[in-house]
Amino acid sequence: MATVTLFEPQSAPAQPRLNYLTEKTGLMSWLFTTDHKRIGLLYVFSITFFFFFGGFFALLMRLHLLLPQGWLFGHETYNKLFTMHGIIMVWFFLIPSIPNTLGNFVLPMMIGAKDLAFPKLNLLSWYIFMLGGMTTLYALVRGGVDTGWTFYTPFSTSYSTSFVITAAVGILIAGFSSILTGLNFIATVHRMRAPGLTWFRLPIFIWSTYATSLILVLATPVLAITLAMIGIERIFQVGIFDPALGGDPVLFQHMFWFYSHPAVYIMVLPAMAVVSEIIPTFSRKPIFGYKAVAFSSMAIAILGFLVWGHHMFVAGESAYAAMTFSFLSYMVAIPSAIKVFNWTATMYRGSVQLDTPMLYAIGFVALFTIGGMTGLFLAALGIDVHVTDTYFVIAHFHYIMVGGTVMAFLGGVHYWWPKISGKMYPEFLAKLSALTVFLGFNLTFFPQFILGYMGMPRRYAAYPPEFQVLNVLSTAGASILGVGYVVPLIYLMWAWKYGESAPDNPWRTTGLEWKTPSPPPKHNFEETPVVTWKAYDFEAQKEELHLG
Amino acid sequence: MADPIALALREQFHSAEQQRETSTVGMWIFLITEVMLFGGLFTAFSVYRMSHPAAFDQGSADMEFWMGAVNTAVLICSSFCMAMAVHSAEKGKNGRLAFFLILTILIGLVFLGIKFTEYYLHYHDQKLPGIVFHDTSPDAAYVQMFFVFYFLMTGLHAFHMIIGEGILGAMLFRTLLGSFSERYHTPVELAGLYWHFVDTVWVFLFAIFYIPGAHMK
Numbered sequence: 001m002a003t004v005t006l007f008e009p010q011s012a013p014a015q016p017r018l019n020y021l022t023e024k025t026g027l028m029s030w031l032f033t034t035d036h037k038r039i040g041l042l043y044v045f046s047i048t049f050f051f052f053f054g055g056f057f058a059l060l061m062r063l064h065l066l067l068p069q070g071w072l073f074g075h076e077t078y079n080k081l082f083t084m085h086g087i088i089m090v091w092f093f094l095i096p097s098i099p100n101t102l103g104n105f106v107l108p109m110m111i112g113a114k115d116l117a118f119p120k121l122n123l124l125s126w127y128i129f130m131l132g133g134m135t136t137l138y139a140l141v142r143g144g145v146d147t148g149w150t151f152y153t154p155f156s157t158s159y160s161t162s163f164v165i166t167a168a169v170g171i172l173i174a175g176f177s178s179i180l181t182g183l184n185f186i187a188t189v190h191r192m193r194a195p196g197l198t199w200f201r202l203p204i205f206i207w208s209t210y211a212t213s214l215i216l217v218l219a220t221p222v223l224a225i226t227l228a229m230i231g232i233e234r235i236f237q238v239g240i241f242d243p244a245l246g247g248d249p250v251l252f253q254h255m256f257w258f259y260s261h262p263a264v265y266i267m268v269l270p271a272m273a274v275v276s277e278i279i280p281t282f283s284r285k286p287i288f289g290y291k292a293v294a295f296s297s298m299a300i301a302i303l304g305f306l307v308w309g310h311h312m313f314v315a316g317e318s319a320y321a322a323m324t325f326s327f328l329s330y331m332v333a334i335p336s337a338i339k340v341f342n343w344t345a346t347m348y349r350g351s352v353q354l355d356t357p358m359l360y361a362i363g364f365v366a367l368f369t370i371g372g373m374t375g376l377f378l379a380a381l382g383i384d385v386h387v388t389d390t391y392f393v394i395a396h397f398h399y400i401m402v403g404g405t406v407m408a409f410l411g412g413v414h415y416w417w418p419k420i421s422g423k424m425y426p427e428f429l430a431k432l433s434a435l436t437v438f439l440g441f442n443l444t445f446f447p448q449f450i451l452g453y454m455g456m457p458r459r460y461a462a463y464p465p466e467f468q469v470l471n472v473l474s475t476a477g478a479s480i481l482g483v484g485y486v487v488p489l490i491y492l493m494w495a496w497k498y499g500e501s502a503p504d505n506p507w508r509t510t511g512l513e514w515k516t517p518s519p520p521p522k523h524n525f526e527e528t529p530v531v532t533w534k535a536y537d538f539e540a541q542k543e544e545l546h547l548g
Numbered sequence: 549m550a551d552p553i554a555l556a557l558r559e560q561f562h563s564a565e566q567q568r569e570t571s572t573v574g575m576w577i578f579l580i581t582e583v584m585l586f587g588g589l590f591t592a593f594s595v596y597r598m599s600h601p602a603a604f605d606q607g608s609a610d611m612e613f614w615m616g617a618v619n620t621a622v623l624i625c626s627s628f629c630m631a632m633a634v635h636s637a638e639k640g641k642n643g644r645l646a647f648f649l650i651l652t653i654l655i656g657l658v659f660l661g662i663k664f665t666e667y668y669l670h671y672h673d674q675k676l677p678g679i680v681f682h683d684t685s686p687d688a689a690y691v692q693m694f695f696v697f698y699f700l701m702t703g704l705h706a707f708h709m710i711i712g713e714g715i716l717g718a719m720l721f722r723t724l725l726g727s728f729s730e731r732y733h734t735p736v737e738l739a740g741l742y743w744h745f746v747d748t749v750w751v752f753l754f755a756i757f758y759i760p761g762a763h764m765k
């Protein structure tokens with residue numbers, strides 16, 4: 001069989017062992033690859049592009065808001081800026097960010113599989129994603145969209161003169177990419193696990209990604225059909241959501257948030273997945289309360305479907321509905337809090353090492369906690385009425401999505417970088433930029449909590465002069481944050497070529513993905529591993545990992 | 549060497565068994581996403597039906613009830629033929645498999661023929677929202693809304709039928725090539741699952757669009 005190569009003597013001056021990067025080369029070998037690792041990298045390139053694109057819009061907005069009356073753009077352009085920022089960041093960066101890049105790359109390896117269940121579908125999903133992205137960019141170059149990323153009706157169906165349909169079609173297309181990825185992950189986790197890898201031996205990363213995939217397949221179709229209805233109403237001017245034509249705009253909001261609240265968990269569950277890998281590794285301890293953490297992912301996925309009404313407390317919801325949604329929103333905080341407690345308990349009395357991924361993970365826990373707590377403020381009816389559509393809301397969800405998801409994404413990229421590229425990154429520079437991101441982030445968004453609480457509404461191109469100091473602080477923070485994002489981009493590219501070669505298991509940790517060469521061969525493992533241990537069992541692998 | 553299972557086993561799997569189970573799981577998940585897709589429309593339809601029951605009944609009275617009823621029977625027949633096709637595949641009887649696939653495809657075409665005749669009749673009656681819609685009743689806006697949902701939902705269903713015809717055509721082609729056997733016929737089973745799902749959706753569409761106004765003729 002093909003395993004002969006295994007027994008080649010190490011000293012033989014044979015050519016270097018082929019890995020997934022060197023096994024085939026050339027552009028076509030990438031565009032037609034079905035290797036989950038290469039597809040993961042294709043996604044990395046795509047979403048990095050979209051991230052800096054969307055980030056650029058954010059920076060423009062922050063610059064504009066340096067002066068109370070604004071100075072760079074007209075109001076209509078400003079409307080388009082925040083809309084395109086939202087659309088690109090939500091659908092073309094945050095939703096695919098961790099699952100489609102890191103998830104694609106490590107999920108099959110973590111469960112000891114050669115690939116995902118449906119590799120061709122995986123590649124198709126990337127092409128669909130790119131098609132959706134290009135369609136949305138086309139809407140942008142034609143003149144953009146001004147409805148806000150939420151597409152509220154009847155503005156989006158009857159009054160906006162911008163390219164609503166093109167953008168909606170772009171998002172709809174990208175949605176099918178999400179669905180295919182979710183489907184692929186679920187089938188993979190169910191049927192492709194290595195022998196002996198039972199559900200309760202799975203790393204938490206798999207549990208959380210599985211929960212994410214459930215949301216992807218259950219919620220995304222509803223978004224697709226809702227956007228399709230907007231398109232139809234807009235093209236044919238027939239009543240679906242426009243009250244002038246007999247429709248009900250609040251129904252649109254229900255359907256939109258039925259997707260878009262769970263979508264928040266599509267963004268944050270994978271972040272939790274990454275952090276649940278990093279923290280045990282750099283604490284040298286199994287995760288505290290494995291089952292509680294695993295089940296809390298599932299609980300978040302399920303409860304997340306029952307809270308969408310908290311986006312509509314001021315939209316004409318009945319008092320009973322509002323109270324129910326408020327109560328359920330509190331409930332969803334419980335599994336999130338369980339995770340935070342268990343991560344903290346994992347670090348407690350562990351031998352904590354502050355490597356770069358750990359810095360990001362700790363940053364995630366801190367910022368996610370703030371974002372989550374302020375989410376509770378917003379779940380409370382009285383406070384929500386006061387701060388609805390203010391910067392308080394903006395600050396809250398940026399703490400979750402940027403402070404949470406982007407921090408975890410960067411942490412995960414650093415954590416698996418040695419595996420992905422086979423190279424180490426410059427540690428000092430990495431730590432420095434992790435710190436920069438953390439500080440820049442807080443300086444950008446903490447003032448926005450205060451602004452929102454004082455009543456500054458979101459989505460306005462101008463504001464009263466008394467808010468200027470906090471706005472200037474926020475813009476200053478955004479500039480620092482921008483630097484914090486560009487520096488890793490540069491040194492990671494540098495490390496790809498010039499970095500030190502990475503060992504197979506640089507963090508001396510337990511996951512299956514570390515038991516294969518860096519970078520891994522095409523089919524991940526020379527031989528299918530047989531798993532006889534629990535996840536994060538440092539004690540059992542003490543010898544092998546040279547610990548203690 | 550020409551063992552069909554060995555040929556059909558993709559490199560990411562260890563065994564034909566694993567491949568079959570995985571594909572089946574994938575298909576079921578796909579069908580769940582389809583339920584959610586149609587579910588969004590069913591929900592929106594129900595909300596509006598509850599707010600405007602009279603107008604929606606009036607719209608329903610304009611349906612071609614008997615054409616819908618016949619189409620329901622047609623699709624149930626096609627589901628039966630599809631079930632027989634899968635059964636033949638399991639037994640490895642390729643001749644019968646091809647026969648039942650052809651029958652299923654033909655019955656599906658009958659359904660589409662009747663459906664598009666109905667669409668033409670609605671167009672003729674000026675009941676095509678956004679193109680030509682004429683209604684003088686005070687509830688005209690909501691009658692139109694009924695028709696919007698009617699065309700959206702039955703249109704989406706017809707689209708699924710057309711895709712299904714394509715899939716069955718591909719299955720027929722592969723059957724004639726001799727790709728399937730008693731040991732390997734997963735694609736036929738999965739196509740069957742999809743076909744039954746699409747047929748089931750129609751039963752619900754018939755129930756919500758045709759039945760409520762049937763007594764008002």
Ligand SMILES: [Cu+2]
Nearest residue numbers: 261308310311
């Ligand atoms: Cu929400």
